[in-house]
């Protein structure tokens with residue numbers, strides 16, 4: 001089904017180092033985000049996931065290390081590497097349609113081509129009937145989809161998502177996970193998805209990167225060979241549970257470290273993980 | 281829906297107004313100390329009728345509204361421009377802000393004597409005073425607006441390929457619009473205060489609603505004083521309503537749904 005593979009990129013990140021006020025956040029962090037795959041990065045809150053994405057997107061320059069996109073070093077932010085953030089960053093004064101068209105418009109795409117592309121993407125994310133609405137008139141799930149559309153329409157080489165479904169209620173969140181995984185399976189593209197939710201991570205991923213806490217680097221890469229297309233049935237399989245259990249053990253160590261370092265957010269994670277482990 | 285709203289709330293409003301007029305009538309009829317010189321509601325109504333029929337009354341309206349319009353629009357134009365400049369360029373802010381700090385705390389009415397001396401005509405004097413009344417408020421609100429533009433939106437825009445020019449026109453400006461509206465609303469209130477005071481002081485014959493009210497005082501025509509006051513109230517209300525209307529018109533995304 002995937003048609004346009006021409007524009008998919010891949011990241012090669014080596015020896016990334018970054019610190020805030022003397023506290024090392026990333027240290028010698030190396031990873032790969034391979035072409036056309038859904039890579040999920042999972043780690044406890046505060047381990048530096050957002051910092052990493054900000055560097056990859058070009059919002060921040062790393063203190064050390066190298067980021068290559070298709071072999072070229074990345075500079076400032078650009079439409080070839082787009083991020084969907086946790087907090088909605090839709091422009092409140094633009095309708096859904098205007099939001100989605102923004103990238104094409106500022107880059108001077110001819111009106112006809114722009115309209116065609118925008119409409120196609122709006123159909124894809126199921127927002128055609130809501131294109132004249134303002135973001136404040138949409139539900140949380142629709143806002144997320146609008147934001148996905150606004151990024152996708154630009155056909156970025158890499159699509160990055162930083163905990164995009166955090167803050168949605170459990171029901172909407174499940175719906176969005178299934179919607180997103182379906183979208184990925186249809187379009188392909190290189191995706192880097194960030195989360196601190198392990199179940200979400202295993203469900204979505206082709207490759208799972210487990211990140212360490214302070215300093216942040218990649219602890220292990222797990223190839224998730226669950227079949228696609230994915231539905232929630234996969235969560236009932238033995239293979240899913242094996243992968244999840246393995247990742248859980250790795251993550252638990254890191255979450256405990258974060259907890260001992262006094263991260264309140266990590267406490268919730270440790271708590272949740274402990275309960276999940278107890279259930280096994 | 282609309283009908284029930286009318287019944288309930290309009291009725292209560294009507295009752296309160298009627299009660300107020302009755303109380304007013306009583307106060308005068310019973311010759312309460314200090315208040316016995318008030319004109320009767322009926323006298324005010326009659327005087328209002330006469331005013332409405334006279335062209336001089338409407339010329340006062342025209343004069344006042346014209347002064348508000350010129351002074352206020354000038355304050356908006358300059359205030360918004362300067363506010364944006366200060367918000368965007370640190371250099372501009374460093375140059376202009378100290379002057380602001382000195383001039384802003386001066387109540388606009390305190391400018392009256394100097395303005396009368398400087399400006400050759402009454403009209404220019406009043407335009408200037410009206411301008412001064414809202415200029416600082418507008419500029420500071422816009423500056424505040426530019427400073428509180430959500431940086432994640434700016435970041436998103438640059439990511440999507442926007443150039444600084446796009447960010448200014450498509451992000452900064454619309455994000456600042458609510459602050460422009462706040463500046464205009466507050467500024468309009470101050471503007472009427474300043475206008476009326478200025479008209480009363482500079483009053484020479486025909487001089488707007490403020491001048492008319494003051495002239496009625498010097499001539500001892502009490503009902504006309506009240507007519508003037510009511511007219512000023514209505515004018516202020518209409519100006520605020522117009523601004524609110526424009527605000528909703530230009531910021532459809534903030535409309536309650």
Ligand SMILES: Nc1ncnc2c1ncn2[C@@H]1O[C@H](COP(=O)(O)OP(=O)(O)O)[C@@H](O)[C@H]1O
Nearest residue numbers: 020021025043044045046047048049050051052
């Ligand atoms: N701009 C910043 N200034 C100072 N410290 C920061 C900044 N951004 C993040 N940090 C710190 O860096 C660490 C990693 O943050 P972040 O990358 O947001 O983690 P994550 O996204 O994994 O939760 C945290 O301890 C956080 O407090």
Ligand SMILES: [Mg+2]
Nearest residue numbers: 049050162163
């Ligand atoms: Mg984060």
